[in-house]
Amino acid sequence: MDIDLNKLRDTGWIFLRGEKSLKQDNLLKLANTLGEPIPSRATGTLVDTLMPVDTKKARPNSLSALYGTGHFPLHTDTAYKKVPARYILLYAKQIEGEVQSTTLIDLEKIKFSQDLEERLDRCLYTIINSRHSFLATLRGYSNTHRKNWIRFDTSCMLATNKESTVTINELNESISKVTLDTINWTQGDILIIDNWRCLHGRGVANSSAKAVRVIERVTIQ
Structure with a gap:
């Protein structure tokens, strides 16, 4: 299975109709063509299994x-790391019934004001990561890739002052004005996201208790 790197660079994500039974070894081989697969958590494995779970059973x-x-809501995966993962590879391992979609937004479609641009690089947030929490800005820069990236996940970020609160609210407002792309999953589909450029989320939950949505995820450095 080939990855169209030009399309990935142009749009920030690519969607592939894959194999309905793709082994994890082959999934990791595909991930290796983009970079180095890394565990999303310090004690995790290279492949995460994602399923909708009740709040009481979820990780704090x-x-x-x-x-x-x-x-x-729209977010950056692994925003709790000092440098979020470069790419996210999602594989629809099991899809039964009408399941929640995945939503996407390309941040390069948004033209930020000069004032907001400056605050993305200046305002500090507390990034919650158990005992490894740290302070960071919304935007960072990779010398290796010569590329900016944005960290955005309100579940693990706390504003440190009024200016930080205003900044993240303005960013949210800018995001809300852009039309989302939507991925409707079928079994075997593969979605590759430039996690430094695009935010993604999960659509409205399906009311059917019989729907099954099992996604395998590989985070890539």
Whole structure:
């Protein structure tokens, strides 16, 4: 399976109709063509299994702990790391019935004011990561890739002052004005996201208790 790197650079994400039974070894081989697969958590594995879970069963300070099986707001994956993962690879391992979609937004479509641009680089937030919490700005820069990236996940970020609060509210407002792209999953589909450029979320929950949504995720450095 080939990845169209030009399309990934142009749009910030690519969607592939994959194989309905893709082994994890092959999923990791695909991930390796983009970079180095890394665990999303210090004690985790290279492949995460994601399923809608009730808030009581979710990891503390996670989106699932806040929203359960419902809608997930747009966010950066692994925003709790000092440098978020470069790419996110999602594979629809099991899809039964009408399941929640994945929503996407390309931040490069948004023209920020010069004032907001400056505050993205200046305002500090507390990034909650258990005993490894730290202070960071919304935007960072990679010397290796010569590329800016944005960290955005309100489930693990706390504004440190009034200016930080205003800034994240303005960013939210700017995001809300852009039309979302929507991925409607079928089993075997693959979605690759430039996590430094695009935010993604989960659509409104399906009311059917029979719907099954199992997504495998690989985070790539």
